Amino acid sequence: MNFVTETVAWLIDPANWVGAGGIPTRLVQHLLFTLVTLVLAAVIAVPIGFLIGHTGRGRGLAVATSGAFRAIPTLGLLTLVALWVGIGLNAPYVALTVLAIPPILAGAYTGFEAIDRKIIDAARAVGMSEAQIVLKVELPLGLPLLIGGLRSATLQVVATATLAAYVADFGLGRYLFEGLRIRDYGEMLGGSILVILLAIVLEGVFALAQKLVVPRGVTAGLPTDIRDGSSRSRPAMESTIKEGTSHVRNE
Amino acid sequence: MFAMNRGRLTLIGVVAVGAVVALAGCASGDPLAEPASSAGGSTIVVGSQAYYSNEIIAEIYSQALEAGGFTVDRQFQIGQREVYLPDIEAGKIDVFPEYTGDLLQALDKTAAGGTSDETYEQLQAALPDNLRVLDQAGASDQNSWTVTADFATKYNLTDIASLINVSVPITVGGNSELETRPYGPTALKEKYGIQTAGFKPVEDGGGPLTVKALEDGDIQLANIYTASPAFESGNLVVLEDPDALFLPSNVVPVVSDKIDDAAAAILNKVSAALTEDTLVQLNSQSVNDELSADKIATAWLTKEKLI
Amino acid sequence: MTWIWSNLDLIWDRTFDHLILSVPSIILSFVIALPFGALAHRYRTSRAVILTTVGLLYAIPSLPLFIVLPFIVGTSIRSPLNLIIALTLYGVALMVRVVADGLGSVDRDVQQSATAVGFSGWTSFWQVELPLAGPVLLAGLRVVAVSTVSLATVGAVIGAQSLGSLFTDGFQRGIQAEIIAGTLATVLLALVLDAILVLIGRLLMPWTRRSAIGVRVRPDTVAQEVTA
Numbered sequence: 001m002n003f004v005t006e007t008v009a010w011l012i013d014p015a016n017w018v019g020a021g022g023i024p025t026r027l028v029q030h031l032l033f034t035l036v037t038l039v040l041a042a043v044i045a046v047p048i049g050f051l052i053g054h055t056g057r058g059r060g061l062a063v064a065t066s067g068a069f070r071a072i073p074t075l076g077l078l079t080l081v082a083l084w085v086g087i088g089l090n091a092p093y094v095a096l097t098v099l100a101i102p103p104i105l106a107g108a109y110t111g112f113e114a115i116d117r118k119i120i121d122a123a124r125a126v127g128m129s130e131a132q133i134v135l136k137v138e139l140p141l142g143l144p145l146l147i148g149g150l151r152s153a154t155l156q157v158v159a160t161a162t163l164a165a166y167v168a169d170f171g172l173g174r175y176l177f178e179g180l181r182i183r184d185y186g187e188m189l190g191g192s193i194l195v196i197l198l199a200i201v202l203e204g205v206f207a208l209a210q211k212l213v214v215p216r217g218v219t220a221g222l223p224t225d226i227r228d229g230s231s232r233s234r235p236a237m238e239s240t241i242k243e244g245t246s247h248v249r250n251e
Numbered sequence: 252m253f254a255m256n257r258g259r260l261t262l263i264g265v266v267a268v269g270a271v272v273a274l275a276g277c278a279s280g281d282p283l284a285e286p287a288s289s290a291g292g293s294t295i296v297v298g299s300q301a302y303y304s305n306e307i308i309a310e311i312y313s314q315a316l317e318a319g320g321f322t323v324d325r326q327f328q329i330g331q332r333e334v335y336l337p338d339i340e341a342g343k344i345d346v347f348p349e350y351t352g353d354l355l356q357a358l359d360k361t362a363a364g365g366t367s368d369e370t371y372e373q374l375q376a377a378l379p380d381n382l383r384v385l386d387q388a389g390a391s392d393q394n395s396w397t398v399t400a401d402f403a404t405k406y407n408l409t410d411i412a413s414l415i416n417v418s419v420p421i422t423v424g425g426n427s428e429l430e431t432r433p434y435g436p437t438a439l440k441e442k443y444g445i446q447t448a449g450f451k452p453v454e455d456g457g458g459p460l461t462v463k464a465l466e467d468g469d470i471q472l473a474n475i476y477t478a479s480p481a482f483e484s485g486n487l488v489v490l491e492d493p494d495a496l497f498l499p500s501n502v503v504p505v506v507s508d509k510i511d512d513a514a515a516a517i518l519n520k521v522s523a524a525l526t527e528d529t530l531v532q533l534n535s536q537s538v539n540d541e542l543s544a545d546k547i548a549t550a551w552l553t554k555e556k557l558i
Numbered sequence: 559m560t561w562i563w564s565n566l567d568l569i570w571d572r573t574f575d576h577l578i579l580s581v582p583s584i585i586l587s588f589v590i591a592l593p594f595g596a597l598a599h600r601y602r603t604s605r606a607v608i609l610t611t612v613g614l615l616y617a618i619p620s621l622p623l624f625i626v627l628p629f630i631v632g633t634s635i636r637s638p639l640n641l642i643i644a645l646t647l648y649g650v651a652l653m654v655r656v657v658a659d660g661l662g663s664v665d666r667d668v669q670q671s672a673t674a675v676g677f678s679g680w681t682s683f684w685q686v687e688l689p690l691a692g693p694v695l696l697a698g699l700r701v702v703a704v705s706t707v708s709l710a711t712v713g714a715v716i717g718a719q720s721l722g723s724l725f726t727d728g729f730q731r732g733i734q735a736e737i738i739a740g741t742l743a744t745v746l747l748a749l750v751l752d753a754i755l756v757l758i759g760r761l762l763m764p765w766t767r768r769s770a771i772g773v774r775v776r777p778d779t780v781a782q783e784v785t786a
Contacts, residue, residue: 003629020449071704071748073711075722076741079729083737087424087453087464159619163712165427166454174427176621177454180716181428183333185626192622199617301717303731328727329636330717338634459732538731541561543568 006186007193016190021174027194030171033164034157034202037093041100041153046146049108053142054134062109066102074099074160082167092164099160100153107149111142143213151206158199162191172198295509298335298344299327302456303544304392304478304534308348308502308525310548312518316346318558319517327544332357342381345507346518351387352498353394354505356433367391367499374503384503385515388522390530392478393500394434395489397457399465403488410491412443414472420448424461424470427452434496442496447472459538462487478527480535502530524555561735568724569739575719576747579641579710584703584751586642587649588695594650595657596683609655616651620644620712641713641720648709649702656698660691693766696759700752707748711740721747 010016017023052058074095082091115138123137165173175191178184295316299309306327313323326344329335336357339347351370355362358377364370371387378384396411403409406416414421429435430450439445453461457475464470466486481487502525504518529551536547552558562569598608623644625635633640664687672686688695711722721740728736759766 003626067704067752068745068749070701071708071745073708073722073725073741073744075711075715076725076737076744079725080734080737080741082460083463083729083732083734086467087451087460087469155617159617162619162621165452167452167460169449169451173619174452176619177452178427178430180333180621180625181331181426182431188622189626192619192626195619196614196617200614203613203617301714301723301726303727328717328719328723334635334717338636455730458730460729538733541564541731541733541735543565 003185003189006184007189008186010184010186010190011193023194026172026174027198030158030161030173030195030198033089033092033096033161033171034154037096037100037157037161038104038150038153040093040097041104042150044097045101045104046108049105049146050112050134050138053109053112054130054138056113059109062105066105069098070102072098074163075166078163078166087167089164089168089170091167092161092170096157096161096164100157103152103156104146104149107146107152108142111145111149112138114145115141140213144210147206147210147213151203151210154202154206155199158202159195162195294322294324295345295514296324296326296343297346298329298339299325299348300332300335301328301330303537304476304530305348307533307537307544307547308530309346310544311521311525311552312346312348312504314545314548314552315517315521315557316514318552319513321514321517339382339505340379342507345509347505349384349503349505350392350500351384351503352500354503355498360433362498364495364498367501370499371501371503378505381508382505384505385510386503386519386522388502388525390478390525390527391499391501392476392530394432394474394497395477395492396439396496397465397473397475397487397489398471400486400488402471403490408488408490410493411439411445411496412494414439414445414490415443417471419471421445421471422449422451422469423447423472423474424451424453424464425474426454426456429474438496442494457481478530478534480531480538483531483535483539521552521557524557559735561733562739565736565739569721569743572719572721572723572740573743573747575638575723576707576710576721576744579638579645579713579718579720580703580706580747580751583642583645583649583706583710584699586646587653587702587706588699590646591650591653591657595654596661598654598658599661605658609658612651612654615647620648620709621715623647624713624716624718636717638718641710641718645706645710649706652702652705653698656695656701657691660694660698661687663694664690689763692759692763696755696763700755703751703755704748707744707751711744 019025048062052062077098078091078095081094085091085094119137119141120133123133128136161171162173162176164170165177172191172195175187175194179186179188179191297309297313297316299306309325309327313325316323329338332353335344335347338344351367351374352364355364355370355374355377358374362373362377364373367387371384375384396414398408402417406413406418408414408416423429423436430452431437436447436450439447451464451470453464455461457473457479459481461470461473461475462479462481465473475481475487475489477489482489502522504522506515506518510518533547533551536542536550537544549558594608594612598605624641627633627644628635628637628640631640631643633643668690669682669687672682677686710720711725713720714722714724714726721744724736724740724743728734728740
């Protein structure tokens, strides 16, 4: 297992921690790329998801479309778009945004759907407008599942963003490709470990956020301990798995 | 009712497990998995890189061998050198089209190189005992420093050293390993004092996207293989390399002990016919006419009366 | 698009290569995830340990895993077996959580009824809990199938033949039709496998056609199924 020592040696080599190709720079690039991709995907997916969740219309279409989206191989989309738009980050942004849309979309509408209809009816009965219902009732109650969707999307994008280095001088993927090509497994594995660490940190952040955003006194839709309920039906739980706010890897 | 379900469950379980076993068996029995060096003495395993031009050459060798009465097992598109080299060294592949200088540098990082014949001789010495190279072809497909014709005219560029005339920042593009190769940006700086402004990886082996990046001005200097059909357009200029920064990389088949004199004679005859211009034309048929490797190979071998 | 018509045999060959990589991985993921998921479901401590482990597993980028795995398990780097193992790991990572959640979604009253009518823990698991978790498991397996098919393409970067080879080859040659064909074939293959899973689900769980998919099976229906 000499690549373990090679990997450690690569990780602690001070020369790898400085400059434009250094670990801090690449880490920040990777993180920024992930965040921008998530924002792009969220800007597209969240409004659509809310619309579907609020009106209950177009759900079948959304499920089918996200299913097909999820099957699109990122490498294929990346190379195809790159041939059109050239090198740089444009192609990776397109490919990775497509990757991130399905889980966020599913998180958005399942979040709304998980809400007990009686609560919506009650809100309507006390005279809330549709906008108020969305903003003051559905959004806060659906937030935990939406964040769950964002969380899955983040994990996928962080791991898959390594492919951006296929066509751009960008991110931790550079270490993977370069290490692969020059048979420097220390560099390649060191780069992978950094990706994994970044993923773990982001997971932690989201786990925390998911706990924090639950309105006080509300537990519905919180996908934590699922063993305590007895006869309560849990549509939120099921649809989470069915429409896949569960983690999907899809490079 | 459940009893029935259970029966069905068992049945489907058995079928599923059977399918796994069958497919797994299929997988490990697949020639790709464990190359068939032990299977059948008369089958010759021909491999190729995951590079279309290399696949065409491998296909040409395969068809020529088949015409000579040999049975060929094609294992094409098996990655880059780092993936297939261990398999060649282990004798699992009998014929593999290679490039003299590139392979020499992969085997011996400190190799001096020199003229194409000198490089060929050094390669013979560097190969492990169970492998040898047959005659090298006239065709070569080597690394180069390439710029656009406009850029060359503007800064009066002829050879690599003349890059010093360029007054704008030079961004370099190519496969990611280029950055650390002995002829990479560092060599430009140390040998010619040419300071490059950055490196942009494009993992297409000097393919269309690299060319596009040059034309778009995203990069100014690229490593493009000299047999690339991109040169047919006349929009690209290879900078001359009088100091032999790049090793000559002629096409050469690396073969195992299994290749007897009859097979070697066939391969040598093919290599002798494979000139520089030929390789560019064959590559062009693949990239521009989108023809498959076997069609290109058959047409060329027929034309050259080799089959 | 003429490229597609004149290369149908190539596309077909790559589709077959792709099947050899993905189908065993999908089945193995399910088989392996079952015991781990059950264990994660049963005890709180094992749940924490197992779910954290599979979560970490999932964060490993695929490309280096494809390359490192041969050193660990001793396969050839371009062996399909290498990719099958890697894809199975990702499938397991996804599926264990689903199994745990699926078993957790089974109504506790039903479990207690099963115990009351004399089922042992073992038979109750196979004959009551697992079938009732079926719809959730199926939903999870469908996600595994689609993502495995999609992920298998990345192996092309290291030279493992699959539909992904059409991306790398098309990328080098600048043939967009080849990349499009590879992408479409991958999506189609994923959807076909997904449809097959749905069919198997209907065959195995005929009751889901009557009630809505999910765990909203009425306890009395289950009682009938159990006693029949």
